[in-house]
Amino acid sequence: MTTEHPPSTKDWRFKTPDEHKAEFTTNEGRFDRLVPHDADELSIVLKGHLLIEEQLRSITRSSLANPEHFDRARLTFSNALHVARAVAGHFNQGTCWAAAEKLNTIRNHIAHQAEPVAAPVLLEKFFAACESEPEWTSIHSMPRDRQKLRLYICAIWAVFDTLRAVVQVCVQSCPSPLTLNPSGKNMPPPTEG
Numbered sequence: 409m410t411t412e413h414p415p416s417t418k419d420w421r422f423k424t425p426d427e428h429k430a431e432f433t434t435n436e437g438r439f440d441r442l443v444p445h446d447a448d449e450l451s452i453v454l455k456g457h458l459l460i461e462e463q464l465r466s467i468t469r470s471s472l473a474n475p476e477h478f479d480r481a482r483l484t485f486s487n488a489l490h491v492a493r494a495v496a497g498h499f500n501q502g503t504c505w506a507a508a509e510k511l512n513t514i515r516n517h518i519a520h521q522a523e524p525v526a527a528p529v530l531l532e533k534f535f536a537a538c539e540s541e542p543e544w545t546s547i548h549s550m551p552r553d554r555q556k557l558r559l560y561i562c563a564i565w566a567v568f569d570t571l572r573a574v575v576q577v578c579v580q581s582c583p584s585p586l587t588l589n590p591s592g593k594n595m596p597p598p599t600e601g
Contacts, residue, residue, distance in 0.1 A: 428573055435569050439562060449554045450524055456561035457515040460508055461485050463568035464492040470575040471495045485512045496571060497578075503541035504567040510534040511561065531557070538563070 423431070443455045468491050469475040483491065489508055493500045510533050518524040535552050538544060538560040547563065550556040 423576075431573070432569060436566070439565055443558060443561070445555070445558070447554070447558065449526055449557065450518065452554055452558045452561060453511070453514055453518060453526060456558070456565065457485070457511055460511065460561070460565050460568060461488060463565060463572055464488040464508075466572045467492040467568060467575050468495050470572055471579050485515070492568075495575060499571055499574065502567070503537060503544075504564045507534060507537045507541075507560065507564050508568075510537050511564070535560070 439459055442459060443452055447455070464485075465478075465488055468478060468488065472478055481487075486509070489505070489512070493505055510530070514526050514530045514534060517527050517530055531552070535556070539548050541563075544560065544563050547556060547559045550559070
């Protein structure tokens with residue numbers, strides 16, 4: 409089984425603000441297509457978890473000279489979360505990290521049941537973590553149901569999508585000596601092979 413990865417985040421040139429906006433719009437459309445508004449709770453948790461995991465891996469891949477080795481590491485969600493948090497620098501604080509951990513706990517609980525049902529106590533912990541985020545006040549007043557679950561997962565995903573772009577810009581504007589050739593110029597991206 410092969411893991412599908414988002415397109416390479418290292419195109420070795422700066423994206424314009426319009427290109428970033430278009431990328432966010434495309435990504436948001438993909439989220440809405442894969443986790444539609446009418447999705448059931450199980451689908452919201454499982455697909456939302458997968459999409460967040462993709463973002464975590466993209467955050468890390470964006471900072472690596474040889475991301476193919478990271479891809480082969482076969483890290484768990486929890487491992488990918490902690491590595492992305494380490495890469496995130498001073499952006500490693502905030503509700504999205506704790507909420508993603510709580511979502512992972514719900515997903516793991518569901519994954520080990522023949523007839524999966526999310527545990528109410530785990531959902532309550534997830535909602536409580538998300539409700540501590542002042543930026544998400546528009547969601548806080550909603551009833552704790554599948555719509556609120558979807559919106560919080562989307563909010564976490566969107567924060568990580570934004571962070572992925574920030575990491576890309578940081579890496580492009582402050583290249584590492586490990587990605588420079590002897591002349592001091594950025595090396596071209598590795599070829600697929």
